[in-house]
Amino acid sequence: RSTAASSQQPKQANKQTTETKFDIGKTVATMSSGYGIRGGIGRCYPFFAGYKECLKTETTSTGLDCKDFREDYFECLHHRKEYERIDTIKEQAKLNEIKAAGGGGGGDEH
Template sequence: MASGYGNNGGRSRCYPFWQEVLGCYVVNSGEGESGKKKCVPALEDYHECLHHRKEALRTMKMQAAYRKAEAAHPRENAPKAEQIRSLGLLGKEEEAANVLAQR
């Protein structure tokens, strides 16, 4: 986690955030509980780097908004259910017979 080594041997992607948290704790350690509160933003950044929860939430909200906007404005010339089911093949037996006769 905070060892500083990534999967490939180098520094991990979140190590700079962990260093920032440690530095904040060292600087504010003498202030007691109020010192810890000063480090909350740095700790949140570190946890976001590890888990990407805020980014995932933002992505889900954007996708929901896109779906809502798409549902509010349906496509022009969208095919109807009957057209999709038939794929334009039903009712064209004569054309199919002509194509088969040419072979």
């Protein structure tokens, strides 16, 4: 019994719970560890790492130098641009169906 308990302890001791923080002006960016839910590197960690590296060389207090890195990281997390693009495509497909059915009313045909 003591052997099983001792074999579990190293696994728990190796578990990393590091926290990455960096400060830019009033903004502090934090990511818990960079590990994904099933182990390995998290899907957005490469974007976070790029953003973090950019902030190390940031020359403005507003974070404008790293705007693109931040945008990529947040897109990876939340997919807002992706969902917006999907909605736009679906809307256009509906309009195309209506137009093909002859009920366009779009006003561009004279």
